Amino acid sequence: MNPAASFLRAGLWTTSLARRGPALVLALGVAVSTACQPGLRPALGPGAEPQPLPAQAPSPARVTPGPAAKAAPRDEVVDAAVGVFGDSTAVAMADSTGEEPSWDIDVRSYETHERVAHYVSLFSTTARERTVSRLSRGTRYQPMIRAKLREAGMPEDLTYLAFIESGYDPHAYSRAAAVGMWQFMSSTAREVGLRVDWWMDERRDPARSTDAAIRFLGYLQKQFGSFYLAAAAYNGGPGRVARGLSRYADALEGSEGDDRFFALAEQDYLRAETKNYVPQLIAAALVAKVPERYGLQVDSLPPYAYDSVLAEPGSNMSVVASAGAVPVDTLRDLNPAILRGVTPPDAAVWIRVPVGSGARVRAALDSLPEADRRGYSAVKVKTSKSVTALAKQHGVTSAQLRWFNPGLRTTKKGNVVTGQTLRVPMKSALAFARNVPDPGIEKYGTTVATAKGRGLHVVRRGETIGGIARRYGITESRLRSLNRIRGDRILAGQTLVVRSDSKKR
Numbered sequence: 001m002n003p004a005a006s007f008l009r010a011g012l013w014t015t016s017l018a019r020r021g022p023a024l025v026l027a028l029g030v031a032v033s034t035a036c037q038p039g040l041r042p043a044l045g046p047g048a049e050p051q052p053l054p055a056q057a058p059s060p061a062r063v064t065p066g067p068a069a070k071a072a073p074r075d076e077v078v079d080a081a082v083g084v085f086g087d088s089t090a091v092a093m094a095d096s097t098g099e100e101p102s103w104d105i106d107v108r109s110y111e112t113h114e115r116v117a118h119y120v121s122l123f124s125t126t127a128r129e130r131t132v133s134r135l136s137r138g139t140r141y142q143p144m145i146r147a148k149l150r151e152a153g154m155p156e157d158l159t160y161l162a163f164i165e166s167g168y169d170p171h172a173y174s175r176a177a178a179v180g181m182w183q184f185m186s187s188t189a190r191e192v193g194l195r196v197d198w199w200m201d202e203r204r205d206p207a208r209s210t211d212a213a214i215r216f217l218g219y220l221q222k223q224f225g226s227f228y229l230a231a232a233a234y235n236g237g238p239g240r241v242a243r244g245l246s247r248y249a250d251a252l253e254g255s256e257g258d259d260r261f262f263a264l265a266e267q268d269y270l271r272a273e274t275k276n277y278v279p280q281l282i283a284a285a286l287v288a289k290v291p292e293r294y295g296l297q298v299d300s301l302p303p304y305a306y307d308s309v310l311a312e313p314g315s316n317m318s319v320v321a322s323a324g325a326v327p328v329d330t331l332r333d334l335n336p337a338i339l340r341g342v343t344p345p346d347a348a349v350w351i352r353v354p355v356g357s358g359a360r361v362r363a364a365l366d367s368l369p370e371a372d373r374r375g376y377s378a379v380k381v382k383t384s385k386s387v388t389a390l391a392k393q394h395g396v397t398s399a400q401l402r403w404f405n406p407g408l409r410t411t412k413k414g415n416v417v418t419g420q421t422l423r424v425p426m427k428s429a430l431a432f433a434r435n436v437p438d439p440g441i442e443k444y445g446t447t448v449a450t451a452k453g454r455g456l457h458v459v460r461r462g463e464t465i466g467g468i469a470r471r472y473g474i475t476e477s478r479l480r481s482l483n484r485i486r487g488d489r490i491l492a493g494q495t496l497v498v499r500s501d502s503k504k505r
Helices: 003-009 022-035 074-080 088-097 114-123 128-151 156-166 186-191 206-224 227-236 238-247 259-265 272-288 317-323 328-334 358-366 387-393 398-403 427-432 448-453 465-471 476-483
Strands: 307-311 349-353 376-380 421-425 456-458 495-497
Touching: 114 272, 128 156, 128 206, 156 206, 156 227, 156 272, 186 206, 206 227, 206 238, 227 238, 227 259, 227 272, 238 259, 259 272, 307 358, 317 328, 317 349, 317 358, 317 427, 328 349, 328 427, 387 398, 398 421, 421 427, 465 476, 476 495
Parallel strands: none
Antiparallel strands: 307 349, 376 421, 456 495
16 A cells, blocks of 8 residues: 555544635645655554554444433423534534534434433533533544544544543543543553553554554444444443343343443443443534534644654654654654653654654654664663662662663662663653553552462453453363352452462452
8 A cells, every 4th residue: 555545544634624624635635745755654653554444344223212212302402502512523514504413323313312411411511611621622633533433434423432531632541540532441452452561552642542442342333233332332341231131131122223222221230331321422422513503612723643753662752853853742742652751662663743744854863873862871780789879870760760671670678680781761761751650550459460460360341251261271160160150240340360279359
């Protein structure tokens, strides 16, 4: 595939160009032209070349309102929602043509459902300022998200899941240690192809995490045959949704397509958060297409776009900025996945630079000696010292030294073991680094790392008895016996014994 085609497949062009005007078309033309220059490769994100999205997911079945769609006057629902969601593209369309909005998810069948109306009202009153702020941020990312969804053959209005999950914030961090715009746990993120480790966390990368969310949602839609059930499984775990559909099969008889979610939600089974997840999505989609109709003024930001340049392992991001005459804040904003101020020491990765600057940055980096591009120096420990003393010797703090040496070995007395080669960070690299938690941490009452050390396993969202048993090389019956489990029901956050010499804690 030629570079221009790769650029378009990566989803870095905006949707609905006819509605956006000639200025944006021209800007994007420049971006594509830049992407085609020799030596540059647009990428889906740092650490990976562009990859094809999964096969097209089936379109959701058209359903008619079922018993879950409780009638109420539509105007009453609309009038109650004065304040939360917006889509600048839709505003332009509605203002210029006077046409009624349309959706590619089934909104009309459920717009009068009491939970949908509740969230429309709630979002338009107590959460008004917060939601308007989030929607303004979303105008930067929605064109990219919609383009990627469209390329995958999925409904573009699933973009509003990112609003529900994080308010389109690449750095969102939940109490359960879910991270990024699409709120992935680290284990799930790795399973859908993201790099998550000490040096990089692609959950924070808008484009790469969107690709991963689309893959995950596509798998779930194929499993459940409904995007609303897929959304519920995204939130509450596919195992739980699957068990609920099986357990309440009789109660759900006669319900089809998206109606099955609402029929399942009426049972005393799903968590409240999951029951309310789809109604929030529908409420968002209802008002987002015509925000001015609800008295909302949403500021529009420039669309998310960039050039990509391949950087060698350990490249100092501050040097990239200065060599390429790119503002440091701009480079940090375009590369939220790079955590420690340098590209990972073990791999060359694609870094993002402003549209039109790729060739200049590439040439500037090529002109520098390798030692000047690197964000740290290598020092061999010859004398055993405390971490504090060793850090002070090199003009950094002990915390900063540990940042660049996550595998640092020390003696029982706390001295650094001799013979190790340490990375001593440059001050310029430290200025670019982010002080964020270890991406490997998953908080379910205990960490995954701690559990593994005890021969335990913390159940992650979407895991099953069979999958956990296979992972640890034991039978399902043995896993049930170790944990006194009857049936297949396990919950996210539950700690399971996976080794017979471990005690349940």
